Structure formats: structure tokens, C-alpha cells
Amino acid sequence: MDNPDMATAPTSAWTPLRIGDPVPDFTARSTHGMVRLSDYRGRWLLFFSHPADFTPVCTSEFIAFARAADQFEELGCSLLGHSVDSLFSHLAWLRAIRDDLGVTIPFPIVEDPTLEIARAFGMAGYGENHSSSVRAVCFIDPEGTLVASTVYPITVGRSVAEMLRTVAALQRTASEPVMTPEGWQPGDPVLLPPDFTADEVLASDRSTSWFFRTGPAE
Structure with a gap:
């Protein structure tokens, strides 16, 4: 991640990202090559996080996102996944989903092994080394502002249908x-x-x- 503000952030205090805040920019490796968050400006973006690869709940969510990708595209909304595991782990996970479950994941997944992105988005506190709290969904408008967010425990699957509905509702009320x-x-x-x-x-x-x-x- 190349955000200079985050690089100098104190490790003893941190502020979670709030609705109405500009989202922190970052550059990271992903399953589609290097990704910079600000490259999504001008489009709606759903940025959804996961605490680990090869987990049953997260796998079910990725399959649902893949099957709904065209519906998000119809809304002009890009999908960007995030997991704290390494790029190598992401690639192996996507291969397993394709080979055994017959679903190809069409959107990029960024790596975050140091939790730097998770901390920048307020999913984990500074000094925390575990990733169980990294289960957030960030709804980001075309100006790069956080307009809605949800946080779920690792035991409960999130509803992709509800995320589609939320994006449509946010667009309706923004106009x-x-x-x-x-x-x-x-x-x-x-x-x-x-x-x-x-x-x-x-x-x-x-x-x-x-x-x-x-x-x-x-």
C-alpha cells in the first residue's frame, strides 16, 4: 500500500472508517495484476473483505458474487475482493473453486498479508495480528466516498442479493x-x-x- 498518511499513522490509536469518509487509496497485487483503488473512480464499487482463503463461508460468498457479477455490472458497479492471505493462496483458492465447484471468479482479489489495507479501512486495529474481524463490505460511490458498510462475523454468510439491492437503493437516493x-x-x-x-x-x-x-x- 502506498498511502503516505497510512504509512505514518500512529500504532497506538486509530479511527474506523465512517460513512461519508473518503476511502483510503492503495495499490496492491491481485489475481488480475496490480490494482489501485482510485482507478475505480467514476464507477460504483463494492469492496468486500475476507479473513482467510479456503474457508467454507467465504467460498459460498465468492460463488454467489461470481454468479451475480453481470447484475452488478448492469448497475455500473465493480466488484473487488480482499483477503488477508497471499496472492499465491488466492490463486490456488480460485483454481479449487473452478475445478471442483465449476465456478470461475471474474473479479480481482487483492492480497493483504500484513493487514495494512484492513487497518486502513478500520477492519482491524493497529497492533492486532489476527484477521477474524476482517469481514466488512464497503459500498463506495463514484467519487470515492464510503456511503454504506456492513460487518459480519466469520460464521454468518452475507447476502449478495441484499448487496445488489443496497447498491440500487444508494443509486436511487443519490440522484x-x-x-x-x-x-x-x-x-x-x-x-x-x-x-x-x-x-x-x-x-x-x-x-x-x-x-x-x-x-x-x-
């Missing part, structure tokens, strides 16, 4: 001042921002209509 309700799917109605003046609230026809209003699907 105009609307919000998406629980379980929203593309094509569903959205929620409108509430009114914030006493006149608007008192003039509303129902007691909930000033803060719970639906808008058109598109």
Missing part, C-alpha cells in the same frame, strides 16, 4: 432527495423527505402524512 423504505426494490415507490414547519405539519390531512409520504417509483 434526487428521496429515501427508500424497508425492503425497497428497484421500481418500488420511494419515501419523500418530511415537512419541517409548523404550518405544513398542521395543514397536513393526516397526522402521519407530513413525515411518512410516498413518492413515485421513478
